Amino acid sequence: xxxxxxxxxxxxAELCAPVVDRVPIERTLYPFETRCEFGVSFGKRxxxxxxxxxxxxxxxxxxxxxxxxxxxxxxxxxGIDLVPxxxxxxxxxxxxxxxxxxxxxxxxxxxxxxxxxxLLTPEALIELCASRGVTLAALTDHDTVAGCEAARLACQQxxxxxxxxxxxxxxxxxxxxxxxxxxxxxxxxxxxTHLSSIRTRRAERLAEIGERLERKASIAARPLVEAxxxxxxVPTRMHLARSLIxxxxxxxxxxxxxxxxxxxxxxxxxxxxxxxxxxxxxxxAAGARVVLAHPHRYRLSGGxxxxxxxxxxxxxxxxxxxxxxxxxxxxxxxxxxxARNLGFAASTGSDFHDPSVPWNPPGRFAKLPTDLEPxxxxxx
Ligand code: AMP
Ligand code: MN
Ligand code: MN
Ligand code: MN
Numbered sequence: 001x002x003x004x005x006x007x008x009x010x011x012x013a014e015l016c017a018p019v020v021d022r023v024p025i026e027r028t029l030y031p032f033e034t035r036c037e038f039g040v041s042f043g044k045r046x047x048x049x050x051x052x053x054x055x056x057x058x059x060x061x062x063x064x065x066x067x068x069x070x071x072x073x074x075x076x077x078x079g080i081d082l083v084p085x086x087x088x089x090x091x092x093x094x095x096x097x098x099x100x101x102x103x104x105x106x107x108x109x110x111x112x113x114x115x116x117x118x119l120l121t122p123e124a125l126i127e128l129c130a131s132r133g134v135t136l137a138a139l140t141d142h143d144t145v146a147g148c149e150a151a152r153l154a155c156q157q158x159x160x161x162x163x164x165x166x167x168x169x170x171x172x173x174x175x176x177x178x179x180x181x182x183x184x185x186x187x188x189x190x191x192x193t194h195l196s197s198i199r200t201r202r203a204e205r206l207a208e209i210g211e212r213l214e215r216k217a218s219i220a221a222r223p224l225v226e227a228x229x230x231x232x233x234v235p236t237r238m239h240l241a242r243s244l245i246x247x248x249x250x251x252x253x254x255x256x257x258x259x260x261x262x263x264x265x266x267x268x269x270x271x272x273x274x275x276x277x278x279x280x281x282x283x284x285a286a287g288a289r290v291v292l293a294h295p296h297r298y299r300l301s302g303g304x305x306x307x308x309x310x311x312x313x314x315x316x317x318x319x320x321x322x323x324x325x326x327x328x329x330x331x332x333x334x335x336x337x338x339a340r341n342l343g344f345a346a347s348t349g350s351d352f353h354d355p356s357v358p359w360n361p362p363g364r365f366a367k368l369p370t371d372l373e374p375x376x377x378x379x380x
Contacts, residue, residue, distance in 0.1 A: 107374065109163065110138070110167070110352075111362060113139055115147035116144055118354065123150060125352070127158060128361070134363040136162075136379070137160050137163070164184055165181065166186075166288075168181060168279050168282075170274055171272070172308060179292060181283035182288060182375075183288065183289050185287050191288075202235050205272075209221070209261070209268075210224065210240075217260065237257070240261065241260075276312065277311070283316075284316040290312075291317070292321065306338070306342075317344075319346060320346065323367070326360060346374055347376075350362050
C-alpha cells in the first residue's frame with residue numbers, strides 16, 4: 001500500500017509519550033465538510049492544540065483546541081480542504097513524531113475521463129487520484145471501456161489497485177438509470193456489442209437534439225454537434241452543454257441543462273436506452289459486479305425505489321452506491337438503510353469529471369457507515 005507523505009507532527013515533550021499511531025486521514029463527509037483523524041495516546045488527560053496546515057501558504061493553519069487522553073482526535077471543518085499534514089502541540093516545547101502507519105484503503109469506484117464526458121486523460125486522472133490518497137480506482141466512463149487499459153497502466157505506475165469499470169445508461173419505467181459494472185472482462189463480445197449500440201444511439205440522439213435546438217430555439221447547434229461527433233466516441237449532453245456555453249447560450253453547465261437539454265426544454269429528446277434487465281444481464285455475462293449508481297438522484301417515490309432495487313437484485317445487481325460525492329446526510333442515511341435492509345454491498349465514488357469543479361475531486365465522499373459491507377472489500 002502506498003504511504004502518504006506526511007509532514008512531521010510536532011508534539012509537546014511533556015505530554016508523556018504521545019504516540020501518533022495513525023497519520024491524518026483526509027476524508028470528506030459532505031461537500032465542504034472534511035474530517036481528519038489523528039490516533040493519539042497520552043496516558044493522562046491533556047489539553048491539546050491541533051494545527052492543520054492547509055498546504056496553502058496564503059491561508060493560516062486551522063487551530064483546534066481540546067482535551068484528550070487517548071483515542072482519535074476528530075476534526076471536522078467546513079468550507080476548507082484539509083490536506084494530510086498536521087502539527088499537534090502542547091503548551092511547552094515540541095517533539096517530532098514521524099507517523100508510520102499508512103492510511104486505510106480509499107476506493108473511488110466512480111470516475112470519468114475524456115473517453116466519455118470527463119476532461120482528463122486516464123493518465124492525468126489516475127495521477128490526480130494518487131495525489132489525493134486514492135488506493136483503489138475504477139475508471140467508469142459512460143458506455144465505453146476505451147480508457148480502462150490506460151487507467152490500468154497508470155495505476156500500476158502510481159501504485160494504486162485498479163479495477164475495470166463502466167457506467168452504463170439504461171431505462172427503467174421511463175427513467176434513465178446508470179448502472180456501474182466493475183471488475184469484468186472488457187473485451188467480452190456481448191458487452192462490447194451492448195455498449196457500441198448505446199454509443200450509436202448516443203450519436204443519433206445528439207444529432208436529434210441539435211436539430212431540435214435549431215428548429216425550436218434558433219440556435220445554430222448542428223455545427224456544434226458535428227464537432228462533438230467528430231471528436232468523441234461517446235457523445236453526451238455534457239459535451240453539448242460545454243459547446244453551448246462556449247457559443248454564449250449559457251453561463252454554466254447547470255444552466256445549459258436547465259435551458260436547453262432537459263425535459264420541457266427545446267432540446268429535450270426522450271431517451272431510448274436498453275432496459276435495466278438487459279443491461280445487468282450484459283454486464284453479468286462479462287463477469288461484472290453490478291452497482292446501481294447514485295440511486296438518490298432518480299425521481300422515484302420510496303415504493304418505486306424499493307421496487308427498482310428488488311428488480312435490480314433479481315437481475316444480478318450486487319451493490320448500490322451509498323457514498324457518492326454531493327449526497328446529503330439524509331439521502332445517505334436513506335440509502336444506507338436500504339443497503340442494510342435489502343442486503344446490498346455499498347459502493348463509494350466521487351463521480352469526478354472536471355478538475356475545475358471544486359466539490360467532487362477524486363477520493364472525496366462520505367465515509368460509509370461501519371456496519372455496511374464496502375463493495376471494495378469484495379474486489380480483487
Ligand atoms: P447523457 O448521458 O448524454 O444524458 O449526459 C449526461 C451527463 O451530463 C451526466 O453523466 C452528467 O455528467 C451530466 N449531467 C446530467 N444532467 C446534468 C445537470 N442537470 N447538470 C449538470 N450535469 C448534468
Ligand atoms: Mn457524466
Ligand atoms: Mn451517472
Ligand atoms: Mn458518472
